[in-house]
Amino acid sequence: MAAGVYGVDLQDINLAESTTGWVDINQAGGGGALSIEVDFAIQGSFAITRQVNNTRRGVLYNNGSTITLGADEHIFVWTVCATPGIVDNKSLGGNRLSIGTTTNNYYDFYVNGADTLPQGGMTNYAVYYAAASASLTNGSPGANPQYFGAQVVTNNTAKGDNFACDAIRRGTGFYLTAGDATEPINFDSASIVNDSNANRYGILSNIQGGYSLKGRFVIGQNTSATPTQAYFDASNKNVTFLTTDFTKDDFTKIIIDHPSTFYNNESITFTGTSTFNPGQIVFNDSSTTGSFTNCNFNTIGKTFFQANVSATGSNWVSCDTVFQSGSNLFSSILRTTVGDSASMLVDDPSLIRQCVFNNEGSKHGIEVTSTGSYVFEANTFNNFDSGSNANEALYFNPPGGTGDLTLQITDGGTSINFRNASSGTVTIENNATITLTGLEENTEVRVFDVGTTTELAGIENVTGSFPFTLEVGTTVDIALISLQYQNKRVNNFTITETQDLPVSQTFDRNYSNP
Helix, strand or coil, X not given: CCCEEEXXXXXXXXCCCXXXXXXXXXXXXXXXXXXXXXXXXXXXXXXXXXXXXXXXXXXXXXXXXXXXXXXXXXXXXXXXXXXXXXXXXXXXXXXXXXXXXXXXXXXXXXXXCCCCCCCCCCEEEEECCCCCCCCEEECCCCCCCCEEEEEEEECCCCCCCCEEEEEXXXXXXXXXXXXXXXXXXXXXXXXXXXXXXXXXXXXXXXXXXXXXXCCEEEECECCCCCECCEEEEEEEEEEEECCCCCCCCCCCEEEECCCCCEEEEEEEEEEECCXXXXXXXXXXXXXXEEEEECCEEECCCCEECCCCEEEECCEXXXXXXXXXXXXXXXXXXXXXXXXXXXXXXECCHHHEECCEEECCCCCEEEEECCCEEEEEECCEEECCCCCCCCCCCEEECCHHHCCCEEEEEECCCCCXXXXXXXXXXXXXXXXXXXXEXXXXXXXXXXXXXXXXXXXXXXXXXXXXXXXXXXXXXXXXXXEEECCCECCEEEEEEECCCCEEEECCCCECCXXXXX
16 A cells, blocks of 8 residues: 655745744834734744734744745745724735845735635735735845735724734645555545644645645655656545635646556536636646546636546536647537637547537637548537637647648537638538448448449448448438348438438348258
């Protein structure tokens, strides 16, 4: 049994267990001195607390030296104002993180306020330290911060300590490895690690109805980001990608890596809550085994699949583009309205089967980037336009702008309009499959173009059933030949849809078995 390894790359800046290194930051006005108290502590035993009355006040931790942050590293801070009724609104910076190089040179990040968090509660925020992310620049902060903390702005008098700041860390998120079919890694176990008092990482938190995710959740890499085998299996969960105003736009994502990693989701609902950082699902390795069964993706960002991934009975609603990359999609629905030019970027149309694409915006259903001829089985496109060069069902856009594409639409799939960005041609063959049933033993079947001897399909000896696929609208003559049964013809049969065609053969009384 290989127990899962639940690591994080978060590094402690300060855990607020004493006042050492913490300094006051304030405007002139009311408020008590900072202290440590157990009342507001969410991580460890203590939090830094103080009273804030009719002013802006807070605390900063002096790290003693500057910190050079990694390219994707964010600052995670726990803070709260216990009197939300007297805090200014978010747009005025009621609750803010303050990070910079000195007590006079720092960025403010307006993370909450009375109008957005009226219920109060100690909350973990993640911010990306950069001028472009900040709400307010005070002085001239340098590139590498040394001071880390939070402030509140109140407009009335509190009856006691109403502000607190707890653990401050830097990093990106969870990195999960190992596990097996007997003891798989899953969301449940990760949240237990996340929510323990000794940790309180603020990455994957247990909330009512499921889990909230902020930052990286990486399956198949160790904390050094080295691909390492993992086994992940989860079902019947809700995962919400948290709104994070001051992060990088691709900060929150589930990443699956390593060629031998196994990743399975069944009846999982993923929901994004932000248009800026809506959350992504990313497979890095083309050999990783991944499956999604009856899963729902609501308002999330991009989905990046790979060749050994499959999705069955799953739905994407108001999401960004799904990148196929050789994956299999079966009996799924895509209703995407944001992001790139199409709901799905497709490199092998034959692996998209019995799916429904609904147009609810101004995007194409699929953008095909590969050339060649493909069977396109039973896919349906609803409400797509023709000739607008904006939201036809199909957009053919091969690399280099050259090449031809043929789609053989089968099994009742809808004929589709297309936009061609290639110098080559696009051919849509709307086919249907007719299955002859009830065939007696060793029957020869020949399907001819109507009124001719041009054979379109056939088989020498068959018993039971014989399917053949031709373009909708084709009219054929069908000949059935058997030694024991009388020859039979079905003439002038027009193919309109996929269907079974029962046949009845009459025994030949003149047949003599030598």
